[in-house]
Amino acid sequence: MKELTAPVAEIFCSLQGEGLYAGQRQVFLRFAGCNLRCGYCDEPAALDGAAAAPMTTAEAARAVIKLARSGKAGDVSLTGGEPLLHWRFIKTLAPLLKQAGLRLHLETNGVLHAELRRVLPLLDVIAMDIKLPSSTGAKGCWTAHKKFLAAAPEKTFVKVVLTSKTAMPDFEKAVRLAAACAPAAPFFIQPATARRGVRPPGARFVREACCLAASRLGNVKVLPQQHPLWGVK
Numbered sequence: 325m326k327e328l329t330a331p332v333a334e335i336f337c338s339l340q341g342e343g344l345y346a347g348q349r350q351v352f353l354r355f356a357g358c359n360l361r362c363g364y365c366d367e368p369a370a371l372d373g374a375a376a377a378p379m380t381t382a383e384a385a386r387a388v389i390k391l392a393r394s395g396k397a398g399d400v401s402l403t404g405g406e407p408l409l410h411w412r413f414i415k416t417l418a419p420l421l422k423q424a425g426l427r428l429h430l431e432t433n434g435v436l437h438a439e440l441r442r443v444l445p446l447l448d449v450i451a452m453d454i455k456l457p458s459s460t461g462a463k464g465c466w467t468a469h470k471k472f473l474a475a476a477p478e479k480t481f482v483k484v485v486l487t488s489k490t491a492m493p494d495f496e497k498a499v500r501l502a503a504a505c506a507p508a509a510p511f512f513i514q515p516a517t518a519r520r521g522v523r524p525p526g527a528r529f530v531r532e533a534c535c536l537a538a539s540r541l542g543n544v545k546v547l548p549q550q551h552p553l554w555g556v557k
């Protein structure tokens with residue numbers, strides 16, 4: 325039988341820079357290819373699936389386990405791009421990584437709910453974005469986000485990126501969605517990192533967003549990306 329392959333943009337060991345596990349040593353396996361096109365995307369290399377070399381599940385597992393052992397990391401983040409475009413690959417890869425004692429995190433744009441259900445039992449942590457149309461410059465994915473968040477609220481934490489273009493009604497819609505589907509899930513407000521073409525929101529907007537979220541959710545935090553501050557990848 326032909327071995328499964330997927331376009332893998334890079335595998336590396338570093339510190340998690342976002343969300344609930346910020347500061348934890350992890351191995352990152354970055355898939356190429358994404359189903360969305362966010363205006364603030366900082367992973368242009370991960371968007372083009374055809375640009376990355378195909379890797380087999382055995383090759384990927386070997387590379388990840390080797391890096392985890394040498395880097396003393398017990399957790400692996402499957403990131404992208406959008407990892408769930410490659411759910412069949414993940415379904416074969418995940419048991420190999422779990423046999424090696426690694427915990428699996430999925431970093432996802434939170435849209436491909438049918439694909440999530442195919443691999444859900446294999447995942448330990450789901451870091452899910454809710455994409456605000458006014459932040460991304462693309463159309464909203466509210467229905468898909470709702471189904472995605474309802475699939476495994478106990479394993480999920482939510483991340484919402486704010487930019488200078490974010491509209492408060494959009495953010496409020498995300499808070500309502502989280503309150504309806506996963507009120508106890510940690511909810512991270514992530515002001516965008518400034519770079520060409522992307523500006524972070526103002527401090528007042530972040531404060532108002534935080535108060536609004538905290539009025540409906542139990543576990544709200546503001547946390548910008550940490551890895552640019554630490555000077556790591």
Ligand code: SF4
Binds near residue numbers: 359
């Ligand atoms: S979902 Fe993530 S990888 Fe895809 S375009 Fe948006 S920010 Fe980039």
